Amino acid sequence: MKDVDVAVVGGGPVGLWVACELRLAGLETVVLERRSTPMAQSRALTMHGRTLELFAMRGVAERFLAEGRPIPTGHYAALDTRLDFSVFDTRYPFMLFLPQSRTEALIEDRARELGVEILRGHEVTGITGRERQDYRLSARHERGEASFHARAVIGADARRSIVRQTASIAFEGHDATLSIMMGDVCLRGLDGPPMRMVSNACGGVTIVPVGRDGATRVIVVDPERIHVPVGEPLTLGELASSARRILGEDIELCDPIWLSRFGDETRLATHYRSGRMFLAGDAAHLHLPAGGQGMNVGLQDAMNLGWKLAAVLNGTAPEALLDTYEKERRPVGAQLARNTEAQGALMTHFDPSHLALRAEMSELLRMPDVNRRLAGVLSGFDLQYPPVGLFTGEAGAGQRLPDRDVILADGTATSLYRLLTPGTWLHLSCEGGVQTTLPGWLPTEAVRFAVTRGTKLEVSGREAHAVLIRPDGYTAGAELARR
Template identity: 50%
Template sequence: MTNSVKETSEVVDVVVVGGGPVGLWLAAEARLGGASVVLVERRVERVRQSRALTIHGRTLETFGLRGLSSRFLEVGRPMPTWHFASLDTRLDFSGFDTPYPFTLFIPQSLTEAILEDHAVEAGVDVRRGAVVVGIEDRGDQVDVALEDGGVISSRWVVGSDGARSIVRRTADIDFPGLAATESIAMGDVVLDLPDGAPLGGGQNEFGGASIIPSGDGVHSRVIVLDTTRRHVPQNEPLTLEELRESLRRTTGTDFGARDASWLTRFTNETRLASSYRKGRLLLAGDAAHIHAPMGGQGLNVGVQDAMNLGWKLALVATDRAPEGLLETYESERRPVGERLFANTAAQYKLASDFSPANRYLRDVVSGLLAVPEANRVMAGEVSGFSVSYPQPLVADSEPTSGAGRRTPDLPLTDGSTLHHALAEGKFVRVTTPGDRAIPLPAAFRQVPVLDVRAERLDIDDVPAAGSIIVRPDGYTLAGSGADATPRSRPSVSIQRLNPEDLHGAPGFISQIVQARGSLAFLAGQVAQRADGTWVGLGSHREQAEQIARNIDTALRALDLRRDAIVKETIYVVDYSPALLRDIVGPLRDSYTAPPASTLVGVDTLFAAEALIEVEVTVAVEA
């Protein structure tokens, strides 16, 4: 049960300040990892309002790693697609290898209830009504002073205490960004909507409105940016009548709005902490990043912060891993915060400018999202499915192709699955029959590892291996071939050809995979305009890694592994000298295959603006 505030001084491994979803998940993860954890929360009771409604697929997957996803699915409402800046083209999650290719609507009040029960079950000491009034980092420990006179001493303190975080202020960590310039009305109200009505709203020269389900099956979440009310102070109470007037002004109807369960205003303030750690103080969730609630990403990114930090903090706090491991928390998660800053600011601009020029811009961006590759990039970013941590986790780890990639729920030989094996929060080593288990890096030799077996390790983003180690947060730590050593990288044959030497067809063609006897056929996935801009994925390395993934996809179409390849060649038609440097180099580094190489077939496609296209045909044994 939740405990009352204690007045005596005590010492624990970790104190988490803030008992929202991020703090509760972080506390549970640190406790699961073996640390003693106290969570202090100023509120006596959990939130009653719906607040953060959206749980994206990767967050559901994260909860599933600890056996909790069913609790959310029982009370949430799944939505198969999602929006970007309320544009007409929806984000499609169906292409991701996951049990949760959707977004779940669930009130934050229910989310907190589930997560608090889980934290208490894990052994977290949850203390409500505990107001932190002072924090002192003494070098070897941190003292947390409470309003009632009690003091808790701990080895580490994490602030998940929101935008006005006392932990961040105590650490004197800067919080730069974009100041609030306007406010937006938001309310959970009962509306008269047709049965089965899709997400929607409308916009005109007076502003715009969005309407989504609130998750309780009764209310709808209404968000209105009324140009005549956008400069109202955030702290001015919002009334139901004002919300109805703004709806009528921006959509032509108030939809019979009534029975409000929550009325509030939010702003477009967007900030990112300059650092996620100072000394023994760390930040997670809104204490580290805030933004306009565009795309429902805040809670989700915060939970992923907590998932990344929790197991690392537990190992360091219990002296089973070097303190340097905590440096990887910022190096892995702050770049995600930077992307969150950028995409929410961009979405807000697209959604809040009602000028004719911006309407054209919205149409153009919506059209771009209709391109499958572009849609997948944004769907992966918003959902969290595409997040990866490619840098070595510890100093004695060698870079491994596929390291830091999200690991899908692989079937195991005992009838269970990989995600089920991760439920205890341990490292999991998966080995295929006849292959040797890859050893843990020296830095983790004191860490327990659970050994399991799988018939095959067919993972899109992880090159073929005989053994892999999966981190407690579900990302691949390392992988190896059958001899428990990284496979040698082959020499990939790269030749420069002239367009007139090959035949082709106009137009950009996205990925096509076909099985033709003993051939796996792959077409047109990498493209660059003459001005240097890219069509498709967002970076050169991502382009290279996409080629490697596509080759794996083609092989799977024939139910073959990479070691079945006899020979192969990659041909490049090059309009830009940068291509060989920026694509071929990363491709050679990221793609592992047998050393023999020859051409079986190649067809290069062309489009306007001198697009570069790469196509690979792989020959396999019959």
């Protein structure tokens, strides 16, 4: 039996990232992953700007930027009017196209650098000790069985999550009502730009280049094939013939890397926590992949949970901090379910009334406020956390802060996000002696204090003399200037 602080079940992007956060805070963390080798296919291609900000707060954004391709606009329901990310105050006003296999590999590199133990080929088959919050996990592997003893368990084990089932947490929602075809293939004979989104009376086709190896992702919504069960194998011929008919172009598809169908199964866990068992990522929320959100939201779950669980297990925060994980993140999961259901309705019907609705929606998206609203939700830039009663100055709490160049009082040039890379709390003030109140439970030793020289701080559009920032980059309190 191996003793660890936290056992993370599932070594996808979410499990690996939460493990990084826990290890950064000094906890012994093991990731138990059923697959013996990483998944070669890449479900996600889109990494949003807020996720890049999260990586920048840990000093690793450049690794992803070096491999991905920035795309300045995004889509909502494949509508003609694109979402404009340039309106956001960020160093990353775009989304990054990067195959999920590379995202996972880069996160795994960081996890190994930090000393996370990653055990592949380990399928968790049982978890006991729920009543005592003292967990024992059994995992089946090639040579037999291994046991682990953990103070907390994180379920990043997606759809059939054993953690969610053991915790008796319901996964409410509905089964798939339709299926969409997709293939990562070699595409020949397409005239015009390599990226395309077409919707007409015959159906919908999206074409995007996948990575640097020349493969193209072809996604087809064909009303004549939409009721084929998700699990039924897809052939290259089926994909090609639907794509040709909808596009009206004699394209050729060959050398498939991956052919699959995905559906609109939509579910949300009724709770994200039971004792010291937690759910994150697809284990907590499932939905139609539209707008490139599941992995991004899952990584934000991981970022929110990691420091909170570490603080409680390290004895520097009260147990009540753990309740704020669900309070802050479940509404995001609910919004994700809602917006993907809405996108599904717009993307999968091609009768005249739905095409007219698409045209109207596309017109509305030309209005800057409407465009910003949806771009802010999908990118994660506009997310604010509601008051949860554990932070000071709740009016100035729960806000995202964009990165800023910062000159410290001793003349050191740095940036706000660079100051956050150790994963600790940050108290930043504009002059020595100015302070915002810390929550009573937060030990001063857990906070890094920095004084800036000439840097203007802003929280919720108001000038701040001092700001207290959580390890995940959201504000916990601020000393705001008088209006």
